[in-house]
Amino acid sequence: MRLKPYFLTILFALVTLFMVVSMIRYPQAAFDSALRGLKIWWDVLFPSLLPFLVLSELMIGFGVVHFMGVLLEPFMRPFFNVPGTGGFVMAMGLSSGYPVGPKLATKLREQKLVTRAEGERLVCFSSTSDPLFIFGAVAVGFFHDATLGIFIASANYLGAIILGILIRFHDRKAPATTYKRDKDLSILLRAFRAMHRARVQDKRPLGKLMGDAVLSSFQTMFVIGGFVILFSVMMTFFTMGVFADVLTVPLALFLSFFQLPAELSQAFIIGFFEVTQSMKSIGEMTGWTDLQMKLTIASAFVAWGGISVHAQVASIIGSTDIRYKPYFFYKLLHAFLAGAITFVLWKPLNKLVFHEETIPTFLRTVPNGNLEYTIQAIPTLGFYTLIILCILFVCSALFITMKKFSPFFRG
Incomplete structure (x- = not known):
């Protein structure tokens, strides 16, 4: 008899029972924490993520992503072992933050634009934090120094890129996505043809396409909001009472072996x-x-994302055959890479002089969710998306040129 399914059943039942008892015992704490989670979702996440989700859905429906896919295929395939459409997912994920990347990867899988293995690779390295959270909330809000965001952001994004290169071997025996190629046309004309073909095959009229984009985006945002509120309540109960002591005491002993303070144990658990x-x-x-x-x-925790983000990703990819288990283990690797990169870059980057004035003003403020924040967040995140896409397009063009003139790349 296999004990693992029974163990998970008991574990989930105990956690649920613990939450119910805690809510009955501490109703005020449950209400306050739920309200705090709701405020974060409504003031910060909802206005900054919703426009990008809607526009992403429209770009897929209009064939713009297919256009980018043809242009980025020469770079994305050899480096990350994903089709060119993965470049769009990568750019949106790195700039807009989790869980935008996994949401778009799931959308590509639903339309059979990526295989299961390619979708799993995309979900893993496109799920990152956004620069507004790293610089505003973490660097300024908690460490009170915007320049420290450079270390965390560099480690987070460089770690994601390294992770993407490493996991190109994930499930490498699985078949790759194949596209109809018009070898007699230039790559630009092939891209336009792919965009036109995708738009025609979609068959949805403009009104239906826009309605589906808004509906799908709102559903995703409500899922995100539900998990933010749920884990806000869970964290309140897990950090109070006897349960917190049971978790922190053994972890504090473990941290003492690495000469780390015992107070850090609670931060690790949270x-x-x-x-x-x-x-x-x-x-x-x-x-x-x-x-x-x-x-x-x-940096390690920002790369990890927390079980709250993991639950959001698991819920999003649940409609496809993309598996959650690879995401869990590869995000652990991402956390290790981000922490190691920060530790290694600390002294070299410290030798360079970073002035807070060189960082955009918007990134030197804590996200407060007012109208001014929303107005500035959309163009800021959009700008970073365009910058990443431009870098990917340049890399793809260089790789095409090298393949044309160098026998090494041609082979």
Whole structure:
């Protein structure tokens, strides 16, 4: 008899029972934490993510993503072992933050534009935090220094790129996506033909396409909001009472072997489930002054994302055959890579002089969710998306040129 299914059943039942009892015992704490999660979702996440989700759906329906896919295929395939359409997912994921990347990868899988293996690769390395959270919430809000966001952002994005290159071998025996190629046409004409073909095959009129885009985006946002509120309540209960002591005491003993303060144990537990509160705990540790280790741990947790984000991703990819297990383990690897990169880059980057004035003003403020924040967030995230896409297009053009003139790349 296999015990694993029974163990998971008991574990889920106990966690649910714990939540119910805690809500009955501490109703005020449950209400306050739920309200706090709702405020984060409504003031920050909803206005900044919804426009990008709607536009992404429209770009897929109009064939723009297929156009980009043809142009980016020469670069994305050899480096990340995903089709060119993965470049769009990568750009949106790196700039807009989780879980936009997994949502778009799932959309490509539903339309059979990627295989299961390619979808799993995309989901893993396109799920990152956005620059507004890294610079505004983490660097400014919790560490009170916008320049520190450079370390966390560099580690987070460089780690995602390295992860993407490493997991190109994930399920490498699986078949790759194949497209109809018109070898007699230039790559630009092939891209336009692919865009036209995709738009014609979609068959939905403009009104239907726009309605579906809005409906799908709202459904995704409500899923995100539900998980944000749920884990806000869970974190409140997990960090109070006897349950917190049961978790923190053994972890504190483990951290002592690495000469890390025992107070860090609570931040580790919170960070495993949710990123924002763990950043707050680390930033408020005034007795521990090792800034290099603080940033190393913070970078690892930002890359990990927390079980709250994992639950969002698992819910999003649940409509396809994309598996969650690879995402879990590869995000652990991403967390390790981000932490290691921060630790290694600390001294070299510190030798360079970073002035806070060189960072855009918008990234030197804590996201507060007012109308001004929304108006600035959309063009800022859109600008970063365009920058990443331009870099990918340049890399693809260079790779095409090298294949044309170099026998090494041609082979």
